[in-house]
Amino acid sequence: MFKKDRIRAILPELEAAAGRGSVRTDEGEILMYSYDAGMARARPEAVINFSSPDHVAPVVRILHKAGIPFLPRLAGTNLSGGTIPLKGGAILNLSRLKKIRQIDTAARVALVEPGVVNMELQRALEPFGLFYAPDPASQKVSTIGGNIGENAGGPLCLKYGVTVDNVEKLEVVTPEGEVMLLSYRDAGPDLMSVLVGSEGTLGIVTHAWLKLLPLPSHIKTISAAFPSADSAMGAVTRIIGAGILPRALEAMDKVSLDAALSGKISPFPPDTEAVLILELDGDDAVKIKTDLEAAHKICAGQGCLAFKAAADEAERAMLWQARKGAYPALARLAPDVLVEDGVVPRPRLPEALRETREIISKYKLTAGLLFHAGDGNLHPNVVFDRRDIQEVKRVKKAGYEMLKSCIRLGGTISGEHGIGVEKRVAMNWLYGKGELAFFHGIKRAFDPAGLANPDKILPVASDRPAAKSGELAGTFVFPAKSALGPEARGIVDELRLRCAAGTPTAVTGLGTRLKHGGEAHGARPLDLRSLSGPAEIDAENLTARVQAGVPMKEFSAQLAAAGFRLELPALAGSVGGLIASKVCPEIRGLLLGLEIVTAEGEILELGGKTVKNVAGYDAVRLLCGSMGAYGVILAATFALASGRDEAAAKFSEPEAWDAFEPSELHRRLKREFDPRNLLNPWLYGK
Numbered sequence: 001m002f003k004k005d006r007i008r009a010i011l012p013e014l015e016a017a018a019g020r021g022s023v024r025t026d027e028g029e030i031l032m033y034s035y036d037a038g039m040a041r042a043r044p045e046a047v048i049n050f051s052s053p054d055h056v057a058p059v060v061r062i063l064h065k066a067g068i069p070f071l072p073r074l075a076g077t078n079l080s081g082g083t084i085p086l087k088g089g090a091i092l093n094l095s096r097l098k099k100i101r102q103i104d105t106a107a108r109v110a111l112v113e114p115g116v117v118n119m120e121l122q123r124a125l126e127p128f129g130l131f132y133a134p135d136p137a138s139q140k141v142s143t144i145g146g147n148i149g150e151n152a153g154g155p156l157c158l159k160y161g162v163t164v165d166n167v168e169k170l171e172v173v174t175p176e177g178e179v180m181l182l183s184y185r186d187a188g189p190d191l192m193s194v195l196v197g198s199e200g201t202l203g204i205v206t207h208a209w210l211k212l213l214p215l216p217s218h219i220k221t222i223s224a225a226f227p228s229a230d231s232a233m234g235a236v237t238r239i240i241g242a243g244i245l246p247r248a249l250e251a252m253d254k255v256s257l258d259a260a261l262s263g264k265i266s267p268f269p270p271d272t273e274a275v276l277i278l279e280l281d282g283d284d285a286v287k288i289k290t291d292l293e294a295a296h297k298i299c300a301g302q303g304c305l306a307f308k309a310a311a312d313e314a315e316r317a318m319l320w321q322a323r324k325g326a327y328p329a330l331a332r333l334a335p336d337v338l339v340e341d342g343v344v345p346r347p348r349l350p351e352a353l354r355e356t357r358e359i360i361s362k363y364k365l366t367a368g369l370l371f372h373a374g375d376g377n378l379h380p381n382v383v384f385d386r387r388d389i390q391e392v393k394r395v396k397k398a399g400y401e402m403l404k405s406c407i408r409l410g411g412t413i414s415g416e417h418g419i420g421v422e423k424r425v426a427m428n429w430l431y432g433k434g435e436l437a438f439f440h441g442i443k444r445a446f447d448p449a450g451l452a453n454p455d456k457i458l459p460v461a462s463d464r465p466a467a468k469s470g471e472l473a474g475t476f477v478f479p480a481k482s483a484l485g486p487e488a489r490g491i492v493d494e495l496r497l498r499c500a501a502g503t504p505t506a507v508t509g510l511g512t513r514l515k516h517g518g519e520a521h522g523a524r525p526l527d528l529r530s531l532s533g534p535a536e537i538d539a540e541n542l543t544a545r546v547q548a549g550v551p552m553k554e555f556s557a558q559l560a561a562a563g564f565r566l567e568l569p570a571l572a573g574s575v576g577g578l579i580a581s582k583v584c585p586e587i588r589g590l591l592l593g594l595e596i597v598t599a600e601g602e603i604l605e606l607g608g609k610t611v612k613n614v615a616g617y618d619a620v621r622l623l624c625g626s627m628g629a630y631g632v633i634l635a636a637t638f639a640l641a642s643g644r645d646e647a648a649a650k651f652s653e654p655e656a657w658d659a660f661e662p663s664e665l666h667r668r669l670k671r672e673f674d675p676r677n678l679l680n681p682w683l684y685g686k
């Protein structure tokens with residue numbers, strides 16, 4: 001059947017499921033949905049407008065049966081081509097699903113449909129003294145569904161986490177049209193967190209239960225003007241390193257500031273080259289005052305030209321208008337803007353900044369630099385004109401070099417804007433074949449037919465690895481895999497031998513949990529206690545890497561001795577065992593990276609040392625609760641807080657934490673990662 005006929009053939013079925021007039025194939029509609037806020041373009045075959053979340057599953061079943069690709073779309077403000085239908089098919093337009101169904105003030109949870117605009121939710125919450133933390137600069141138009149699709153961040157995410165940290169539960173329509181309810185608290189691997197940031201490639205969110213927070217009693221907003229962007233970045237690292245946790249710590253360079261002020265008189269001293277916006281909140285006014293004084297001293301030490309508190313709400317709104325309005329202001333300088341989204345470990349920000357500047361100058365481009373500085377997240381906004389082919393080439397090359405620079409500095413290629421189609425090729429630079437194969441396994445398990453937003457996130461054949469591509473070739477050197485210690489090498493070698501012999505393995509930490517007793521089906525224990533030793537604490541970046549066999553209590557003691565802590569209750573068991581068993585689901589929020597070995601003996605590095613990372617699927621969280629059956633955890637990297645924990649919360653383990661009955665999706669994932677069921681085989685034995 002010709003492509004143009006395949007929608008026509010199922011049109012009556014689709015309209016029966018979604019309502020009369022819901023399926024549009026007219027030229028105007030097709031053109032409108034051929035582009036989004038990114039640079040890619042492609043035409044859908046149909047646009048299906050939904051009036052009820054209940055219509056999504058039946059429509060997806062029809063499309064799945066017909067083998068027609070589809071993708072969910074909301075406001076289309078994503079900056080990576082995420083809503084471009086690369087293989088045609090249907091756009092599922094969910095933007096009319098904008099009901100806030102419930103605000104549960106006691107449980108502090110809101111139940112919303114995906115089309116609710118972020119800012120409208122905030123407005124609805126305010127009278128109840130509550131707020132929803134993720135606050136992307138696009139929040140006046142971007143939606144909760146799109147924010148979930150991209151795992152969006154925003155200024156407040158420094159203190160309150162990104163979208164995934166603020167979602168309690170999701171109702172999801174799978175690419176085969178089944179309806180699932182997923183929470184990160186469910187026993188077993190954390191499927192909910194994998195869905196967040198999956199850009200419509202693993203399923204469609206039809207309802208979301210969002211975590212709400214009480215509005216703080218006090219908020220103080222400060223602007224600090226600096227004579228150079230370097231000195232501003234120096235202040236950022238020192239503020240966080242001093243144990244001050246602002247609710248936001250944002251930066252703008254002079255180009256962005258001038259664009260945002262657009263002719264108005266600048267409130268900053270004439271030599272200002274960069275401005276930090278620092279915002280502190282809480283219920284303890286004295287603590288805020290002390291932190292502000294400390295931040296003032298730090299900024300002064302970095303040559304700050306002016307450190308000024310917003311006098312009233314109007315001045316505060318003006319500062320945020322300048323920061324959040326900087327992108328549209330830059331967009332007025334030229335017909336097009338490329339917004340990059342690299343992340344580096346926070347202490348590497350000054351280097352990242354220097355390299356970004358050199359790249360901009362090398363390619364003779366104009367760019368305003370905006371930073372979620374506290375998160376190490378850089379947004380160079382390169383302005384250009386797409387009608388100038390030579391300039392477009394330079395912009396592309398510059399963008400790629402900026403991403404490579406972030407990778408080289410130990411960072412990642414996207415902190416919040418996603419990979420979509422525009423950064424697919426860069427996935428080859430960030431990850432090795434093993435990690436990419438792991439991601440492909442996730443995609444196949446969720447979407448065996450490959451119909452949900454196809455050709456997004458994961459490189460396709462035409463995205464040649466950088467070294468082989470003329471356009472991308474250069475002096476780029478791939479960062480080496482982190483050096484595993486001899487004990488970890490020993491575990492890997494042993495697992496490879498067992499893999500060759502087909503010997504099932506019972507992965508064993510301290511033996512606190514994951515008791516297999518008589519049910520181990522003859523699996524040989526693999527004792528991970530040898531993975532011990534002192535944690536590698538990066539005091540400036542506030543992260544620590546620890547081997548999986550270290551008892552959590554010992555790790556906590558090591559951190560305390562160095563003046564740091566993990567914001568977790570006291571837990572018994574090894575680090576690896578606690579992650580794998582997910583006895584305390586909150587562990588996911590502190591976990592930045594995992595080094596694992598698969599059942600086939602392949603070493604994978606997932607995540608890393610940055611606090612934000614949306615490059616690829618969230619395999620780190622998927623492994624939380626995987627109970628040793630998807631891979632053996634060798635080492636983990638955590639985000640730390642500074643200072644001693646005055647009141648380490650008491651924690652009572654849930655009684656049924658291991659009442660895990662694998663679903664069909666868990667089993668598919670198991671088949672992808674461990675096709676011979678060699679790791680903890682009793683869990684999937686039935």
Ligand SMILES: Cc1cc2nc3c(=O)[nH]c(=O)nc-3n(C[C@H](O)[C@H](O)[C@H](O)COP(=O)(O)OP(=O)(O)OC[C@H]3O[C@@H](n4cnc5c(N)ncnc54)[C@H](O)[C@@H]3O)c2cc1C
Binds near residue numbers: 198203
């Ligand atoms: C001026 C400007 C400022 C921005 N500032 C920020 C910022 O500060 N922080 C930030 O993180 N981003 C920012 N962005 C990027 C963008 O706004 C975010 O990615 C936003 O989350 C996208 O929401 P949307 O409603 O536009 O979703 P869309 O662009 O329509 O969709 C985004 C992705 O999610 C998928 N998707 C849509 N609906 C669903 C669903 N129901 N279930 C599953 N997947 C779905 C889509 O297929 C797509 O892949 C900015 C963009 C602009 C233009």
